[in-house]
Amino acid sequence: MSRDQYEEMRPMLEYWMLMVPTLCFLDVCSVGHIKDYLATGAFKDEKHEASILNLKRYDMAQHGVSYLPALMEKASDQRSKFDENNFVIEAKGDWEALRKFFDSARIVEPQEFIESYAREVFGVHPEIKIPDYLKFLEFANSLRLHDNIKGSSKRLGVLDMLCEKADELDISRRHPVVITTAATLFGCEAAKHVMKFCGNPNNFNAGNALGDIQLVQRVKGTLTKAIEQEEARGGRFKKGEFITADSGLQKLFQYFKVQVLDEHVGEDGVAQEFHVEPVQCYLFVDLFDENLKPKGGKAGKALEQVRKMLLLA
Structure with missing residues (x-):
């Protein structure tokens, strides 16, 4: 078409x-x-x-x-x-x-x-890791990510510090809070809009940023997947739709997809284990061309390093 x-x-x-x-x-x-x-x-x-x-x-x-x-x-x-x-x-x-x-x-x-x-x-706090997520975001803000860091080597250096901090706090490098923070380094305007990193730490609201990221997890992951599973059993609703007037959050929501990790068949049916997976071409914008294909040269090598650091395929 x-x-x-x-x-x-x-x-x-x-x-x-x-x-x-x-x-x-x-x-x-x-x-x-x-x-x-x-x-x-x-x-x-x-x-x-x-x-x-x-x-x-x-x-x-x-x-x-x-x-x-x-x-x-x-x-x-x-x-x-x-x-x-x-x-x-x-x-x-x-x-x-x-x-x-x-x-x-x-x-x-x-x-x-x-x-x-x-x-x-x-x-x-329904998640015991919330204090650690907040510490991670406050650390990220201290790295002055709002300054639009230029150059692959500098960006990768900052990403390395973010990964080390995530490891220190026992946060998975694949967690959306880490991925979204990393995306601000590589040109994702939606991630920048949601994070709102700023120079003055008193003006940075880590809780708001985390709340938006958790919305992506809860709605894109748990709630939307629950709708799909109920629909398969003949439930009333055929799909779930996240509605927000926040354009940045709406876009970020679209930059993650649900991936099923495993299925367990039991007496009550099939239970699925899943998580949200980043759509790399939308999150690491500067490393992809206008056709959403990985760039060559330095950008291509940087993408390889980003994938390696964040444990992405």
Whole structure:
């Protein structure tokens, strides 16, 4: 199919995709846009308008909406000023806003679940490695990655320091927090947008950066894969869709794919072990050409070193 043929058919293809029963996973940004819209009945700007109109596209009876990713994102905010009761009130308010906004799509989590789960996750880190991830990001920020380091040798030198720090903290070099940090060295604008490395350590919010990376893991990995497994058993939803108004996060989400590592057959069915795998040509942009093929010369040799350091194929 040529590009012109695709452009001609795109409206029909998009309409067809909208007919597929989808569970929409919302992040904090999308929930905030909904609440702002309900409060005024108006759009703040073009970005807000585009966000609301995109969300409305999914307001059909065959679709569902999940608040869970946004709730988990808020719970992991290191700079949150909420106490437990106010956090629960905030979560219930978000749920009510979603219920008012969507006329036809169903909010899949009952309010009672949101309240109990909010109490359960408040102030609790579901992953014991979170303090180490934060230390890693704070170390990365201290390397002045925001300065757009030039030259393959300098970039590889910084990457080597990042890998040594990951090893010291017992973080896998293939973990998205390491991969995304490395991507900022090699021209990935989406990674730079999510990380927001800066000169003043007091202005760097490691918790926000980590929260976005964990969204990629949770939605792209665990939640989306769960939808696929349920669909195979005849579940209601055929696919999951991550919806955010944050363009950088949306792109970063697309730069990872789910890879099944192993399958275990048991009495209750097939259990799969999987993880998110980086799409290298989008993350290490400067090392690939316009056709998304590895460059030759120094860039090609640098890519070999990057793959070796990060334990990538």
